[in-house]
Amino acid sequence: MKFVDEFRDPDVIARTADEIRRLADPGRHYRLMEVCGGHTHAIYRFGLKDVLPPNIELIHGPGCPVCVLPMGRIDDGLALAREPTVSFTAFGDMMRVPGAHGSPLEHKAKGLDVRIVYSPTDALKLARANPDRHVMFFAIGFETTAPSTALTLMRAKAEGIGNFSVFCNHVTIIPAIRAILDSPDMRLDGFIGPGHVSTVIGCRPYEWIARDEQKPIVVSGFEPLDLLQAIVMLLRQMKDGRAEVENQYRRVVPWEGNRAALAAMAEVFELRPYFEWRGLGFISQSALKLRDAYAAWDAERVFSVAGVRVTDPKAAQCGEVLKGVLKPAQCKLFGKECTPEHPVGALMVSSEGSCAAYYNYEHRKTAASLRILTPA
Numbered sequence: 466m467k468f469v470d471e472f473r474d475p476d477v478i479a480r481t482a483d484e485i486r487r488l489a490d491p492g493r494h495y496r497l498m499e500v501c502g503g504h505t506h507a508i509y510r511f512g513l514k515d516v517l518p519p520n521i522e523l524i525h526g527p528g529c530p531v532c533v534l535p536m537g538r539i540d541d542g543l544a545l546a547r548e549p550t551v552s553f554t555a556f557g558d559m560m561r562v563p564g565a566h567g568s569p570l571e572h573k574a575k576g577l578d579v580r581i582v583y584s585p586t587d588a589l590k591l592a593r594a595n596p597d598r599h600v601m602f603f604a605i606g607f608e609t610t611a612p613s614t615a616l617t618l619m620r621a622k623a624e625g626i627g628n629f630s631v632f633c634n635h636v637t638i639i640p641a642i643r644a645i646l647d648s649p650d651m652r653l654d655g656f657i658g659p660g661h662v663s664t665v666i667g668c669r670p671y672e673w674i675a676r677d678e679q680k681p682i683v684v685s686g687f688e689p690l691d692l693l694q695a696i697v698m699l700l701r702q703m704k705d706g707r708a709e710v711e712n713q714y715r716r717v718v719p720w721e722g723n724r725a726a727l728a729a730m731a732e733v734f735e736l737r738p739y740f741e742w743r744g745l746g747f748i749s750q751s752a753l754k755l756r757d758a759y760a761a762w763d764a765e766r767v768f769s770v771a772g773v774r775v776t777d778p779k780a781a782q783c784g785e786v787l788k789g790v791l792k793p794a795q796c797k798l799f800g801k802e803c804t805p806e807h808p809v810g811a812l813m814v815s816s817e818g819s820c821a822a823y824y825n826y827e828h829r830k831t832a833a834s835l836r837i838l839t840p841a
């Protein structure tokens with residue numbers, strides 16, 4: 466398949482892995498964080514850990530939007546779904562995320578009007594087609610998905626569609642990286658920068674990481690060779706004593722970002738003073754809310770929202786895994802009480818969640834090889 470096979474070529478992968486081994490100082494342990502959940506998924510899916518030398522440790526970052534959403538926000542959104550005239554709409558990866566009283570899918574099973582949509586525009590279409598219902602879109606995601614929510618709200622306003630609103634949970638990536646760097650239990654040598662978010666924000670917002678924190682960061686694509694090349698670029702910087710922002714994903718990511726998408730976001734959203742992140746706590750100016758001009762489409766203002774706060778089950782160690790302090794399999798519930806079929810935490814739900822990615826690729830692989838070694 467053109468444009469994909471080239472990034473999965475086994476010979477080039479082997480040569481790039483050799484290059485990584487040449488560049489990595491055997492006397493040093495490297496801790497590199499891949500910020501994006503899509504990268505975590507790709508790392509496990511393609512077994513990239515297996516081609517890296519053992520002194521290169523990949524730490525999974527907070528870039529899975531479903532995983533960092535606190536349970537209370539899910540409960541607040543689902544409380545609105547109990548209003549008799551409200552249709553709750555969300556992306557499919559939200560449907561199995563557990564709230565304190567069940568997931569959206571479980572609410573649907575109880576008869577509430579909960580629907581999967583593929584885009585916020587689909588939710589707006591539903592509102593147009595069902596004038597007797599109020600269609601609420603549960604918006605989630607980083608700067609990657611925020612522009613499509615913004616454009617949908619602009620269209621709703623232009624058309625004067627009054628039976629549509631957005632429950633906004635959009636978050637921004639830079640304050641989360643700052644919180645991780647400020648965390649006393651975190652030691653990192655560099656970052657694999659998020660590919661999707663950077664298509665919107667570009668590379669410039671990362672410059673402080675290199676300048677002030679002296680950490681190299683390489684924005685990367687999602688194919689095996691993208692990620693391996695990003696690691697080569699990080700190791701080269703460290704070998705040369707450089708800390709810079711580099712763009713491995715130039716075929717998609719413009720250095721200055723997507724100006725039209727940024728303009729749509731600026732028209733519709735403003736920063737919240739603070740927002741709670743699962744595992745990271747409250748982070749100031751880390752999330753978006755609708756501007757006053759869009760108050761009529763803001764579910765938090767159209768309805769009364771309780772602002773529920775729910776603590777994770779005591780034994781769940783999602784916070785430590787989210788911060789990269791623990792590996793997924795080190796959580797006491799991993800693979801026992803918490804599995805993709807019965808998730809306790811959100812990291813086990815989304816395909817970008819590190820626990821789900823680890824379970825689906827590493828854990829199942831290990832279980833299968835154990836079965837081969839110990840035939841019945």
Ligand code: SF4
Pocket residue numbers: 780781782783784786793796797798799800803804808809810811812813820
């Ligand atoms: S195994 Fe489950 S409970 Fe433990 S960190 Fe992962 S998602 Fe959270």
